[in-house]
Amino acid sequence: MDKKTAVYICTGCGIGDALNVEQLLEEGTEEFTIDVSKDHPCLCGVEGVEVIKKDIADEGINTVIIGACSYRVNYDVFNFGPDVIVERVNLREQVAWVMPPEDENTQELAEDNLRMGCSKAKDTQLPEPFKAEEEYSKDVLVVGGGIAGMTAALETAKAGYKAILVEKEDKLGGFLGKMKQSVTMPYKELADTGAAEMIAAVEAEEKIKVYTSSTVEKISGGPGIFSVDIKNNGNAVNERAGAVVQATGWVPYDANKLDHLGYGKFKDVITNVEMEEMAAAGKITRPSDGSPVKNVLFIQCAGSRDPEHLPYCSSVCCLVSMKQATYVKEQDPEAVNYVLYKDVRTVGQAEDFYRKAQQDGNIFIRGAATEVGEAGGKLFVEADDELLGENVKIEDLDLVVLAVGMVPASKPAVTPRIKAPADAENADEEGMIEVLPDSGFFANSALNLAYRQGPELPTLKYGFPDSHFICFPYETRRTGIYSAGCVKRPMETAKALDDAAGAAMKAVQCSELTAVGKAVHPRSGDMTYPEFNMNRCTQCKRCTEECPFGAINEDEKANPLPNPTRCRRCGVCMGACPERIISFKNYSVGMIGNMIKSVNVPEEDEEKPRVICLICENDALPALDMAGIKRMKWSPYVRFVQMRCLGSMNLVWIADSLSRGIDGILLMGCRHGDDYQCHFVKGSELANTRLSKVSETLDRLALESERVKFVEVGITDYEKIPKIIDDFMETIEEVGPNPYKGW
Amino acid sequence: MADVQTTNQSILVVGGGMSGITSALEAAEAGYDVVLVEKNPYLGGRVAQLYQYFPKLCPPNCGLEINFRRMRQNSKIRFFTMAEVANISGSEGNYNVTIKLSPRYVNDKCTCCGKCSDACEAEIDNTFNFGMDKIKAAYLPHEFAFPMRYVIDPSIVETEDGKKCQEVCEYGAIELDMAESTFDLNVGAVVWAAGWNPYEAEKIDYYGFGEYPNVITNVMMERMASPNGPTQGKILRPSDGKEVKNIAFIQCAGSRDENHLPYCSGICCLASMKQATYVRERHPDCDISIFFIDIRALDRLEDFYTKVQEDEKIQFIKSKIANISEDEATGNLLLEGENTRTGEQLRMTFDMAVLATGMVPNKIDIAGAPEVAADEYGFVINDPEKAGIYGAGCVRRPTDVASSVADATSSAFKAIQSIARR
């Protein structure tokens, strides 16, 4: 593309008062080829925009540099269609509103900002969306044929898309199919499970292809172009899909581990799953002798909420026990149910069912079981009754039901071990080490992804595949693969229905976006993608290891094999690459390097230090905007460079900056760790890790380590920003000017 | 004024909170035309008023910012603030909707320079902060407001203040003669994501909210803890601005109570635990008591409960508080209850009490609208037999953000299905 570039400076909102605009236009654009340069008192107004539009029309301008307010405002006003590159240079929130007006330093800041903008615009290319060679599919592969899986398939079909449903058992239904009845909205009475109708609906739906007695042997490719190998009753079948919903459900917690509650010891101690199956099969009787049950005791949180077993709450067990108590009462109104609980957790309208269970006369005892035993052919349970403050004994029990919790089907019974890296500390004698849940090698076989980073979805601790579980609950770390239902977190029927429909929505959306070469969340709509200049690749594997989304496979020679449809466009690979071979059309190592190079570094005797701040655009940059809107003040010596994610930070920028005489580098990124806020999961953490290697660079240049600093900045931390900057400037002053100035 | 072309292939989303934004974005990113209407002058709804989310203790604006960015770059979504549904008729696949726009008195020329606010002298109650402070009558609803545009309060439109605002605006952004207007839409499906209101704490009269200044609600606590709140993030006693030395959180303030809200509001346990961490962070010496009936921390949220329990300054007392009275001289609050674990009658004095008030759904309340199933509490039931208008988020059940987002995503899909069927 032949660029015709125009620069427009808005002089409104105090910019004109703070800056010498004429000088700015001259100094800030000097080194660049600029075809048109203008200023306007209100660029975002109708007349201002008209000026730009006219230049585009009349002068053939296709690259527009706007020196005005933050890119976060007036985004719609300064949109001139897909063929015009727009680069926004912030002269308001970062300059005019926070710096002293008509000041030399303010002016220099504005000029540097404009230079960086011009440099960036020069290197920016229009995106050319990725188009795979294969034909795209928009079908949704659903793995798991329980309530969530069947719902995902049905909802997909209702929206006019096709679904492929793979179930390992010989029939659909999962746990739903094993249930006698269910308790769901509006939680007044027990309801039919609807399993039979749902199975029939799935089977009747021509848009759904059902594979029972089947497993997914291999999924290769990526969103839009997944190739799925299915083993169907021993036969190999291949299907193509655009996206995947993993609804592999849950397994009950292994009650054999609950021998302190008498399981395995007494025949009449059973799990809630066994209770359900018995009820569904017909009559509830004592397993020991088949005699009728009169007194039943439910032990809640059998395993759940117990650090020795399942530290989390399994969410559904309170309702399940109330449901099963109802079965007992329906069978024999004179029967007595005791429910031994820690907290009754019937949230939302489900409280109504608790009230019903109480109305039915079920006896709720708050406390923990201390012993389960047998006397005279009947069971007894001893418990600390918290509300009586006494140890109590409930005798003459026919049945004790353990409300065992839910374990995601993805969680392996035994944590897999892999060969430990050479420097691992906790490797065993054979040099093996436990796989972390946060890895594609942890979970039980379900998807068998042909991904370099492992065959399954990485999980959070406890084995639930999930990542951003508050704002973006469908985000997993494998693009186009969404988990749904109890594999994601323990949830009751009503929620599983919604969750599955939501996952199907995401799957369909992913296929649609992928088909037109667009990224999915969080950079949804982005049409650029990383391109690899393989000639210079040294097979260092950093990109393939670090990609948070497992987008890059590897050939046997360790050459990266990018799968652009799996890519989320965070740029982590670009930041990881020591050879700078990975670039986006509008974001590259060279581009940012050039921007940094365009910053003027004053001579040492001018006593004007220069600091480059690489700032994450997701959280830290909006926070900086807020600080500007609040008219806070900070040092005029800092130049902010916008990052897609701090994980895209390449160390070469630091080395280049320091060797040019830049006095310090400040990195602002999201919180990492367990409660990370990075929108690309691992970006800020990787940046921080990478930074540990910067010491080599500093040593080589014989520079002080204080010159480079990483700070976590959340979006609401704007009050802290001036202090962070000022503290850093103080450090820089202490360590003195960079000796490389003027080289 | 609004020039919106829609067809029966379009989706209307009512409510610009977390659920509505999610529904709108998910549908739009799948390629559907969406119109989003929000009655406030900004998007973000209730979550925009929160300081942090549990259990990660992260700022809601972080996710909102991403969503606003998704919205900015997506031409399939058009949104209107200060907009409400005035009328709705029709059936699945073909609804005629009238949207009423209240005047903002500020047009899209606003550059957010803030001069009008500087010039304006009149102050109004800051509803964003639940009236805990005042703002100028020419105001930006909050720093992260999206769209970032000022609002002129109707109370100054015909005053000198209004004129002054208009005069100082260099960009001609203030239009004092702006009037209420309406426009019509044709859509194929509607997602009702109008959110919730906190239960009116005054109704639990024995807690003295509105009478004793040091009794506040959980939503007020969020604002108080926010750096952009009425106290710049300081947790202080409303009566005298003193630092709190001990504070009580009263769970089920209205919820699980047949005299008020018979259902459980689902989120209040976690919200209070989260707010206890706010207090801990600011006042490490403050003693915190959380009074509860049952602690309801579902699934992995249990981890957060475990973590908070480990804090020795936070104690959980199983007691519904039966009464609050105020010491008139000190403003201290006497709480009475029964510690049901020990059987002791409890009388404890606190500097401040936070009522964990529950959620009341904003039900569909439009005369002549097609019937949408709801339970006796007003929560929308998505009835497959009456498809076309779908509830999303807390209008369906009281729930946390993650579940609301999941629900909103599913509702977007239901809306798409309504269109696919026609």
Place this chain on the structure above:
Amino acid sequence: MKYFLYWGCSLEASGANFLVSLKPSCEALGMEFLEIEDWNCCGASVSYAGAGDLAIKVANARNLAIAEAEGGYDVVAPCSSCYIQMIKVNHEIKEDPDLLEQVNVCLAEGGLKYRGNLNVRHIQDVLYNDIGVDKIKERVIKPLSGLKVAGYVGCQSVRPYGEYDSVNKPVVQDRLLEALGAEAVPFPNKIKCCGSGLFVPEMDYCMELVKNILEDALNHGAKLISTVCPMCAMNLEIYQNRINDHYGTHFDVPIVYLTQLMAIAFGMDMKKHAALNYNLIPPEGVIHAAIG
């Protein structure tokens, strides 16, 4: 406006000053009272010791059945205990048709039948909602200006149904006192229980309840306490000496009925109409001190 006045047993004895003052002051506002023919006792709040729940309900239903047959006017029960017993039956039979049937099976033994069509009203309810503060204000000749009164509501006049006032933060009595020109002092204990019928047998426990109420009233500047219940009035008034002996306090607070204050404010006779001579602790002093 016609009402049945069900005054009950106490208003003929310990609560006589209530009845004596109520009739003229209310009649002055245009209320007309009828007596329920051959009424019986309501059973009050302690009868459960001797009677089952249904028997107590039947006792009350008998009065209602007679009143219903005699014209069906609203039944005004000045005594809170009578009021609550009657209104409770009324409420419960509305919610439970089986109960009404059971009650009628019993009433049939005396040839009576109750259809459940009556309204049971508290005197405060009638004064506030039927007459209204404006009309009361109009009738005031000698405003009780400067008289600081603690309006003691007690329990059963508002709880549990809250038919005309908040159950936890009632205001009606204060509004009525203000209509008479008096100053109703804030008084958090106005809804705290005085011990009711349990006072006599459980005096050791209940004295503290009364002590707290009196103390709270005085601490808030009240010179006298008004009530609308004979049981409250008696418990608050006649044991003050005993409380003083027990706690070393010096209570000497006049306890008056709201209707006594009405009679005074309406310019009626202090004895004949306001029945001040019935009071054990004479209120005349504080009243005269305030209004001259």
Place this chain on the structure above:
Amino acid sequence: MENKMGYNASFAEEVFRNVDSGDEIKMCMNCGVCAASCPLREHMDYPPRQIFSLIRAGKREEVLGSQSIMLCTSCYTCVVKCPRSIPVMDVMHGLAHYALKKGYTPRIEAARFGKEFWNQVYRRGRVDERDLAQRAYFAGGFWEGVKKILEFADVGIKLVLHRRMKLIPEKKIKGISTLRKMLDKAEMLDKGRSVQ
């Protein structure tokens, strides 16, 4: 460990069946609001919520022999605050009635007073306060009665002097015989009849 309390659902069933309002306690979720709103809670051996817990635990003796069930002042505070709409007061009254019928005599004076009150209703249709007091005083025996009379003589005399105590005994109401028939019938139909 001995001395373990055995849970026994039969007492709960007994209460549900035979005690007026007894089945309402099923709905209790142990929030404690009833106890905390009770004016005499400090004097109760088991506040209402604990009574309900004891019923579910099958502690018959503790419940029917408890002081608390006789210490209800009928103030309705618990009733209006109970989040599960349990008529706590009615339950306490029901339990007291049941306990007395079963021969338990916790808080003997309150029991005598209440019983005598109802006697008056039953005997003459109305209550004579003076007669009630006297009879209640003497219910515990002659000397106890005399002591009480003397103790309360000051109050009695004052009431007489201020025209607030009737000296002439209250007469029976005209319809006393039919009233009694009605009440007898009611007792026959009452919930607790099966254990008379």
